[in-house]
Amino acid sequence: EPEVTQTPSHQVTQMGQEVILRCVPISNHLYFYWYRQILGQKVEFLVSFYNNEISEKSEIFDDQFSVERPDGSNFTLKIRSTKLEDSAMYFCASRPQVRPYEQYFGPGTRLTVT
C-alpha cells in the first residue's frame, strides 16, 4: 500500500539555523500539507499546497516558513531561522482530488531546536 514518507525522522538543530524537512507524498495525490504537533498537544495545520502554489496557510505559517515542490516527487518545508518554540513533530500529508477530509499522513519528523 502506498504511503507518505518523511526524512529525516529526527532533526536536531541550533536556534537560528535553517532546516529543511522532506516529504514524498503518495504519487497520484494532488494536495499536499504540513501540520505540526507540539509534544502532548493537538495537531495544528500549517499550510496546504496545490497546483504548485500555496492554497491556504495558517497564522502559524509566517515568513520564516516556506514550502516547495522542487520536482515531481518531493515536497519540502523550510524553516529559515529556527526558534526554540519550533520544536515539534512535523507531519506531511497528501490526498487525491476528492474527500479533502481524508488525508494520508507520513510518520513525521521530530524537530528539536536547542
Added chain:
Amino acid sequence: GESVGLHLPTLSVQEGDNSIINCAYSNSASDYFIWYKQESGKGPQFIIDIRSNMDKRQGQRVTVLLNKTVKHLSLQIAATQPGDSAVYFCAENSEGNNRLAFGKGNQVVVIP
C-alpha cells in the same frame, strides 16, 4: 489556542469491551467531522467521517455519532482489540477549505 499540556484524557478498556470516545467541537459551520487514530510514533490515520447532515455512520467495528444540538461527536469501537490502543483525535473540515482542524486527543489503552 488553548494549551492541552502533556496529560491526555485516558480511557482504559478491557479487551473485547466496547469503547466510547467523545469530542466537543466548536465550529457549527463545519461540513465534515472526522476521527483520526494516532499510534505511538506514527502520523494520524483516517478512521471514519460523517457529514454534517447525518447523525450516525457505521464502519467496520466503528460507529460515529454526531449531535449537532450540543456540538458533540463520539466514536464507538466495538470489541476493542490491543491494536486499538492509540490516541484518537476528532477533526473538522469545511467544504472549500483544505485544512483539518483537529481537536484534543483521547488516549485509549486496551488491557489484554
